[in-house]
Amino acid sequence: MHAIVGENGAGKSTLMKTLYGMHKPDEGTIEIDGQVVTLRSPSDAIGRGVGMVHQHFQLADNFTVLENVILGDEPAGRSGVIRLGEARDRIQEIGAAYRLSVDPDALVEDIGVGDRQRVEIIKVLYRGCKTLILDEPTAVLVPQEVEQLFSALAELKSQGLTVIFISHKLDEVLSVADEITVIRGGTTVTTVLPSEVTARQLAELMVGSELPSPETRESTVTDRTLLEVQGVSLDNDAGRVVLDDISLTIHAGEVLGIAGVEGNGQAELVETVMGLQKPYAGSVHLGGEEITSWSTRSRREAGIGYIPEDRSRHGLLLEGTLWENRILGHQTEKPNAKGLLIDRKGARADTERIVAEYDVRTPGIDVIASALSGGNQQKLIVGREMSGNPRVLIAAHPTRGVDVGAQAQIWDEIRKARALGLAVLLISADLDELIGLSDTIKVLLRGRFVADADPRTVTPEQLGSAMTGAGGEGS
Amino acid sequence: MRKFVLALAAPLLALGFALLVTTVILVLSGHPPLEVYRQMWDYGTQPDSLVLTVNLSTTYYLAAVAVAVGFKMNLFNIGVDGQYRLAALFAAFVGGHVALPPMLHVGVIILVAMIVGAIWAGVAAVLKNRRGVSEVISTIMLNYVATGIIAFLLAPDKFAELIEGSNNIGTKPIPPSGQIPGFDVVSGASSPIYGSIVLAAVVGIGFWWMLNRTRFGFDLRASGLSPTAATASGIDAKRMVLYVMLLSGALAGLIGIPQLLGASYTYNLDFPAGLGFTGIAIALLGRNSPIGIIFGSLLWAFLDVSRQILDLGGVSKEIVTIMQGVAVLSVVIAYELVRRYRITAQQRDVGRQLAAEAELAEATA
Structure with a gap:
């Protein structure tokens, strides 16, 4: 059993997808049983005995377990009639052999998360795979289910199967893996044995121990509260609580950093502040005014700048020109609008200004946004959101997927925003960035703030363990 | 210039394709295509037809x-x-x-x-x-x-x-x-x-x-x-x-x-x-x-x-319905192709232009 650990965006999933034939490597080879293979598609990989269980289950809710398992690989003769009896027998055989019990005739929508995961594993075994890849299998499970999963995996291992699994949770990794590979920034850092390392050392390897470069100097924090979130709770479509009694206060000139493993409520927190999600409890205040019931547009007009996490889905019209993208999100504001009309001249002139001031590398403002590199797209967004005198800046992963040069510029802009007296809410998976830029850090785990940290004293390792719930207080 | 050509390319290609399909059908059904088109044009350009x-x-x-x-x-x-x-x-x-x-x-x-x-x-x-x-x-x-x-x-x-x-x-x-x-x-x-x-x-x-x-x-x-x-x-x-x-x-x-x-x-x-x-x-x-x-x-x-x-000449007038249908279908496809080409062409252009600028800056430095 081999574990792969690393920070968000370190390249774990990409590596696994490559092993599963979903991506083709540019360089290098993959060997299975000592044989160099080229995997063109997942079915190639399955043919070679490599199967994958994705983080998000790929099951049809309105099918039974049996139907889901055989989907795409139905045992049927020439007549096209599926031999369900034969399939049921094999599923029961697999269940008995590996102690993976599920009722083959239950509807998938009626069974729990742990059972669904077992169905996914049976699906892979049914196709005769000898190597199992599990992408963050424990992220969705409660502790008891995690135990069940690990005992099932141990059973697989004892019968000679290979299991590769990805995880953030270092204590889990240490307790079950036989070997651990640490990945950072797209390359392997090292492979260690669990008996040789502690959770702390592993966290250090994960985040690297270089000194934080994005440093902010003397404090500009004032006592003027600009953004206040009080007791906000939110549940998702499935009725699960994703934010649980969240409170935070950001003052003028303060950067509040939120640390957390992805999927612990950061995205929902941002969306709640932006009015894209309606919390069932709690309130949001901007400069002393309650804005809980305000629309997204009113919030933006009132001076909240927003750098979204996923710029191509939420920040830009990829097929729109740069000046049209300058208008996006600020349709009602000067210099983009005059009354109910769009002010093309004003918007164009201001786009030229942003391009020059924020060093957006582009041949002109009439090119479409998707023609620019990620870093230049992001600089355009930052420039746009800093225009029109915002009071609050929400920056979600502002430097994700941008080159080093653009990263430094964006850091500068966030520092500038802080110096100008904005309240900045910074969400980032880059712990150096978080520590370097923030005045205060809060750690979000399963929708709750579990620790506060002082960026002047905390180390990335300490933050890392607080984020993964591996114990160890922030400061 | 390229913008202009591209804007016209898609509909013209699509119409050309529709005309081609119609011609093939006419030939297969034993009608002289040019004669049919000439009849349609002559009739369609009558004053009453133009008003209609x-x-x-x-x-x-x-x-x-x-x-x-x-x-x-x-x-x-x-x-x-x-x-x-x-x-x-x-x-x-x-x-x-x-x-x-x-x-x-x-x-x-x-x-x-x-x-x-x-x-x-x-x-x-x-x-x-x-x-x-x-x-x-x-x-x-x-x-x-x-x-x-x-x-x-x-x-x-x-x-x-x-x-x-x-x-x-x-x-x-x-x-x-x-x-x-x-x-x-x-x-x-x-x-x-x-x-x-x-x-x-x-x-x-x-x-x-x-x-x-x-x-x-x-x-x-x-x-x-x-x-x-x-x-x-x-x-x-x-x-x-x-x-x-x-x-x-x-x-x-x-x-x-x-x-x-x-x-x-x-x-x-x-x-x-x-x-x-x-x-x-x-x-x-x-x-x-x-x-x-x-x-x-x-x-x-x-x-x-x-x-x-067309009915007068014994040609089924549904032939025009086929032409209209093919035209719509091929326009949709042609525009999608042109749209994709345009996006990649622009990405390439921007890349090339920025590279050239960088080189120039280096040379003058």
Whole structure:
């Protein structure tokens, strides 16, 4: 059993997808049983005995377990009639052999998360795979289910199967893996044995121990509260609580950093502040005014700048020109609008200004946004959101997927925003960035703030363990 | 320059392909293609045919714009057909029963048509926003409901009366004060060009202006380009669905006006049906652009008029339907190909230009 650990965006999933034939490597080879293979598609990989269980289950809710398992690989003769009896027998055989019990005739929508995961594993075994890849299998499970999963995996291992699994949770990794590979920034850092390392050392390897470069100097924090979130709770479509009694206060000139493993409520927190999600409890205040019931547009007009996490889905019209993208999100504001009309001249002139001031590398403002590199797209967004005198800046992963040069510029802009007296809410998976830029850090785990940290004293390792719930207080 | 070539390339390629398919079918069915095309051209360019083409395309233009408004934000109002028929019935009924001074009378009729069309489309918007019903499904079904309502209301003791000297029934004719006079500009033609062509021009210019110059138009296009980015930018998706659906329905209400106030002056059993579906095809052909739709509707109308000659020569006139269908299909494909080519070409250009600039900077440094 081999574990792969690393920070968000370190390249774990990409590596696994490559092993599963979903991506083709540019360089290098993959060997299975000592044989160099080229995997063109997942079915190639399955043919070679490599199967994958994705983080998000790929099951049809309105099918039974049996139907889901055989989907795409139905045992049927020439007549096209599926031999369900034969399939049921094999599923029961697999269940008995590996102690993976599920009722083959239950509807998938009626069974729990742990059972669904077992169905996914049976699906892979049914196709005769000898190597199992599990992408963050424990992220969705409660502790008891995690135990069940690990005992099932141990059973697989004892019968000679290979299991590769990805995880953030270092204590889990240490307790079950036989070997651990640490990945950072797209390359392997090292492979260690669990008996040789502690959770702390592993966290250090994960985040690297270089000194934080994005440093902010003397404090500009004032006592003027600009953004206040009080007791906000939110549940998702499935009725699960994703934010649980969240409170935070950001003052003028303060950067509040939120640390957390992805999927612990950061995205929902941002969306709640932006009015894209309606919390069932709690309130949001901007400069002393309650804005809980305000629309997204009113919030933006009132001076909240927003750098979204996923710029191509939420920040830009990829097929729109740069000046049209300058208008996006600020349709009602000067210099983009005059009354109910769009002010093309004003918007164009201001786009030229942003391009020059924020060093957006582009041949002109009439090119479409998707023609620019990620870093230049992001600089355009930052420039746009800093225009029109915002009071609050929400920056979600502002430097994700941008080159080093653009990263430094964006850091500068966030520092500038802080110096100008904005309240900045910074969400980032880059712990150096978080520590370097923030005045205060809060750690979000399963929708709750579990620790506060002082960026002047905390180390990335300490933050890392607080984020993964591996114990160890922030400061 | 390349922009211009690309803009023309897609429709021309698609039409060329449609012509090719039609030619093959003609050859296979044993007709000389060139002779058939010559007949269609000769007939289609007669004065009477030209007037008919222009009048028909006026109606088609309105229908296509009504559809295109929704298409621009990926809102599929398939119910334009029911909306305009219902609107025309009510407008004809009101127009026949009120007595007003000339300009005002026309205005009232148009207003009634727009309101009825908007209300009928609004039903689908409310269903979508409140209950999550796909507007495609609800508008298609509302077409049938509209047909039922019209059949119910277009009866002698309700909205209609027997038209003298025939078995046809229709609403009470609209008096001259409520009619739109035509233009006698084509010499040798027996009927005038609809005065409503002005209405279509105003709608076209208004549509273009709304899309490109107003905040509402920006929100509409943004919603079509990326619903997620639109929401994040503060556009209220539900409100947009409601407004755009109402607008689309109001424009649909105008489709019956050229016929109603320019030719028949009554809504009777012969009132043209199915224009909403033609509008969908033409909106696709014209890529939802106010200018593209002009060419689309002129072409469509010309083909519809000139096909009339084919039966005389023993050629099935359905051959033109095939041509229209292939044209729409290939335009959709051609535009998608051109769109992708354009995006990659621009990405490449930007990359090259920036690299050249960087080199220049290095050389001067």
